[in-house]
Amino acid sequence: xxxxxxxxxxxxxxxxxxxxxxxxxxxxxxxxxxxxxxxxxxxxxxxxxxxxxxxxxxxxxxxxxxxxxxxxxxxxxxxxxxxxxxxxxxxxxxxxxxxxxxxxxxxxxxxxxxxxxxxxxxxxxxxxxxxxxxxxxxxxxxxxxxxxxxxxxxxxxxxxxxxxxxxxxxxxxxxxxxxxxxxxxxxxxxxxxxxxxxxxxxxxxxxxxxxxxxxxxxxxxxxxxxxxxxxxxxxxxxxxxxxxxxxxxxxxxxxxxxxxxxxxxxxxxxxxxxxxxxxxxxxxxxxxxxxxxxxxxxxxxxxxxxxxxxxxxxxxxxxxxxxxxxxxxxxxxxxxx
Amino acid sequence: xxxxxxxxxxxxxxxxxxxxxxxxxxxxxxxxxxxxxxxxxxxxxxxxxxxxxxxxxxxxxxxxxxxxxxxxxxxxxxxxxxxxxxxxxxxxxxxxxxxxxxxxxxxxxxxxxxxxxxxxxxxxxxxxxxxxxxxxxxxxxxxxxxxxxxxxxxxxxxxxxxxxxxxxxxxxxxxxxxxxxxxxxxxxxxxxxxxxxxxxxxxxxxxxxxxxxxxxxxxxxxxxxxxxxxxxxxxxxxxxxxxxxxxxxxxxxxxxxxxxxxxxxxxxxxxxxxxxxxxxxxxxxxxxxxxxxxxxxxxxxxxxxxxxxxxxxxxxxxxxxx
Numbered sequence: 001x002x003x004x005x006x007x008x009x010x011x012x013x014x015x016x017x018x019x020x021x022x023x024x025x026x027x028x029x030x031x032x033x034x035x036x037x038x039x040x041x042x043x044x045x046x047x048x049x050x051x052x053x054x055x056x057x058x059x060x061x062x063x064x065x066x067x068x069x070x071x072x073x074x075x076x077x078x079x080x081x082x083x084x085x086x087x088x089x090x091x092x093x094x095x096x097x098x099x100x101x102x103x104x105x106x107x108x109x110x111x112x113x114x115x116x117x118x119x120x121x122x123x124x125x126x127x128x129x130x131x132x133x134x135x136x137x138x139x140x141x142x143x144x145x146x147x148x149x150x151x152x153x154x155x156x157x158x159x160x161x162x163x164x165x166x167x168x169x170x171x172x173x174x175x176x177x178x179x180x181x182x183x184x185x186x187x188x189x190x191x192x193x194x195x196x197x198x199x200x201x202x203x204x205x206x207x208x209x210x211x212x213x214x215x216x217x218x219x220x221x222x223x224x225x226x227x228x229x230x231x232x233x234x235x236x237x238x239x240x241x242x243x244x245x246x247x248x249x250x251x252x253x254x255x256x257x258x259x260x261x262x263x264x265x266x267x268x269x270x271x272x273x274x275x276x277x278x279x280x281x282x283x284x285x286x287x288x289x290x291x292x293x294x295x296x297x298x299x300x301x302x303x304x305x306x307x308x309x310x311x312x313x314x315x316x317x318x319x320x321x322x323x324x325x326x327x328x329x330x331x332x333x334x335x336x337x
Numbered sequence: 338x339x340x341x342x343x344x345x346x347x348x349x350x351x352x353x354x355x356x357x358x359x360x361x362x363x364x365x366x367x368x369x370x371x372x373x374x375x376x377x378x379x380x381x382x383x384x385x386x387x388x389x390x391x392x393x394x395x396x397x398x399x400x401x402x403x404x405x406x407x408x409x410x411x412x413x414x415x416x417x418x419x420x421x422x423x424x425x426x427x428x429x430x431x432x433x434x435x436x437x438x439x440x441x442x443x444x445x446x447x448x449x450x451x452x453x454x455x456x457x458x459x460x461x462x463x464x465x466x467x468x469x470x471x472x473x474x475x476x477x478x479x480x481x482x483x484x485x486x487x488x489x490x491x492x493x494x495x496x497x498x499x500x501x502x503x504x505x506x507x508x509x510x511x512x513x514x515x516x517x518x519x520x521x522x523x524x525x526x527x528x529x530x531x532x533x534x535x536x537x538x539x540x541x542x543x544x545x546x547x548x549x550x551x552x553x554x555x556x557x558x559x560x561x562x563x564x565x566x567x568x569x570x571x572x573x574x575x576x577x578x579x580x581x582x583x584x585x586x587x588x589x590x591x592x593x594x595x596x597x598x599x600x601x602x603x604x605x606x607x608x609x610x611x612x613x614x615x616x617x618x619x620x621x622x623x624x625x626x627x628x629x630x631x632x633x634x635x636x637x638x639x640x641x642x643x644x645x646x647x648x649x650x651x652x653x654x655x656x657x658x659x
Contacts, residue, residue: 090373109414110373110397123411124373124397126455126483130410135459141398141410 031119035145038154039086039113039121044174045093046086046154047183049272051079051168051263052132052139056275059239059261062212066257071239072228077137078236078263079168079274081187082129083180086111095184096128097191097266103184118144121156136235143169150304150311168274183268190290191266195233197332202240202260204279206325211279212260214240217333237263240277269316270295277328282312285328289316295330298323373397378414386421386451390429390443394421396453396482403452403469412455412482420453420485423493427653428500431645437637448477448507455483464531464538467499467548467563467577474506487657491544493650497581498548501646505576506569514630520568522626523558523619528565538562550578550586555593556612558619575627579639580646587643594620 020027039046058076059066083095085106093106109127114120122142123129132139140158149155154171161167174180194200199219204212218241219229232238239261243254262273270290277285288295299312300321315321375383382394395402398411412420429447432438458466458480469478479499486492520527528534541547547562554562564574579587597613600606631639 112373112397122398122400124399126411126413130455133408133410134456135408135463138408142400 028115032113032115035119035121036086036088036113039171040088042086042173044085044177044180046084046171047174047179047268048082048084049079049168049170049172049265049267049274050082050129050132050139051077051265051274052137052158053077054079054166054168054263054275056165056278059259060275060278062242062258062260062279064258065244066241066259068253068257071241071259071261073231075231075235075237075239076261076263079265079272080132080236081184081266081268081272083174083184084171085180092123092127094127094129096131097184097188098128098131100185100188102128103188118146120144150302150306151317165275179268186268187266189266190268190270191236191264193290194238194264194266194271194295194330197330198335199333200238200240200330201333202277202328202330204277204283204285204326204328206327211283212240212242214242214259216241216243216254216257216259217335235263236265237261271330283326284312285314287314287317288328288330289314293332297328299326300324376414378417381418382421386425390425390447391449392447393450394453395450399452403454406461407458407466407469408456409454409458409480410456412453416482416485417453419487420479420482420496421451423485423487423496423653424451424479424500427493427497427646427649428504431642431649432504432637434645436645437642438635446508446511448475448503450476452476452478453482454478454480457481460531462531462535464535465547466531467502468506474503474510477503477507488654490654493654494581495544495548497646497650498577501577501580502563502573505573508635509569509572512634514572514626514634516568519572519623519626522622523571524568526557526559526565526619527567527571529567531566534562534565548578550582550590552593555590555620556598556616558594558616558623560587560590560620571623572627575623576631576639579627579643581650582643583647584640584643591617591620591624 022030053076055076058074059071081097083106085093087093090110090112091108092111093108095104095106096102107127109123109125112122112124114122120142124141129139130141133141138160140160143156143158146155146157149170151172153173156169156171158167158169174183197219198221199217202212202214203210218239219225219232221229239259241257241259243256244258245254245256247253247255260277260279262275262277264271264273266272267287269287271288273286273288279285283299285297285299288297290296298315300315300318300323301310302313302318302321303310312324312326313321315323378396382396386392386394394417396412396414396417403409429443433440433443452469452472458469458478460466469476472478477500479496481492481495484492485496537553538547538551541551550560551562554560554564557565559565559571559574560578561574564571582590595613595617597606597609600609628639631637631642
């Protein structure tokens, strides 16, 4: 024992050994500067998808029965597509896909990059994104930088939730001026096209085998259904329903209903669903491409060398991927009655 | 030789060991470099609000400044000046008139900081509040900056009710009143939460009805709905709602308190009469208490201040109507 104490006494003042070669303040400043450099490096700006209130457990089990009155008023929330251009003087230009004017008129405001427990991007003066800060969408003005995903996009989250998959904030770099000009307009156009569908239905299939196909006319435009139509539009959430057991009385609500739902938002290609149309733990559809009058998502397998895992993504985002044949399609069935 | 003696022998070595260490040349303290370059608005605030009134104005988003349970966002910078001008002219400058506090009245009494927010301050029960209850009275929070319009009676009313409310709290913090005596008057009525208020208050759509003198409150001995929350709120609400209402509106509110509801059942009617009598008693007692406090402790006549405030509000609206 005594020898040990003596031994420690002798090494006590050896050279300065630090776990880090820089002070915490320096490391803070470096991470702030790095994120700012990353953001301002995109000269044509970023396409930002922001879903502030997602729920991956809501209407995500296609074999679970949904009670007749179990979905009205319980829809989740969707999101929006923004274009953002960050400048070195801590200002940014922003466009949003709320309506035609916000999609084409950039609004300039200030941002700041700071650091608490994470490097944090804050929108410090008012801009389009703050329209989602309300008791419905519960958006936040401070986004915490989490790093890059497998596609090299910047991923953020907020301090509002501890659980994973409660929000979705991803920055994708835009590569040319045309994208800066058109992205939010196209996103708005695609979203409005989906919203204008009278009776959208979803089918998930591989070849001739159908895994899921919705058939209930959810958007029926009658007085008693007005509140649901309003809910879909305000919350930007869609639930595709299938009558597992039909009612023998024609025109009456089905006896057993199942369904798949997700918040939606427009993108330049078509639609994006977050937390996704989740058929099962592997088969999940997020990004849909608009093909004529339909929205289509075909899953392909992509290998991620960093995580050493294969993942399923939409073909239009990764044309090089290995085909799986899994396809989800959304089309307008029309008012058949 | 035991351990103690070894340590005693080596102790002098320990003391010298680190003497030659030099301090690290790099500071561990954040340099806190300002990221935003001051804008024209920042300079205007510095010249017109910070220097003369000693108030820091925060209109850029600071997450930690808002610890409340409401969803608020930063304001549109283009509206900030208009709001601050109205606050300066219709609250601070009136208090510092010769007839009232005098030129030196505001020294040390203005709030230290004003936070500005774009939207409404709606709490978890759906009730819009005039202040941020998690702040101390030395900090003032102003909401609804985005849709402020100096020529709109309702928007100006909502702003001034909030500002006078918070400034009354600030004054009561610096120049104390007898809290025990005041809270005894309506002690049994305070709710402490907005939950029971949500239903009756949400009938009102216009700002003047929402924040104004309300029948529901008058019949229970209060001036306004927000006064139900606590004795401190009640006190600030009496000052604030008085300063934003004409003397006739206040006396009408007292008449409302005095007038019992009508019922054909004599027993119920008797109960109503009793309630009205009690409400009237409480309301008048509180009014007198606040007037006395203003007169004795601040040397300001509340009724005269009310007339001055209402006149300036009306003039202000006229000026900005063109």
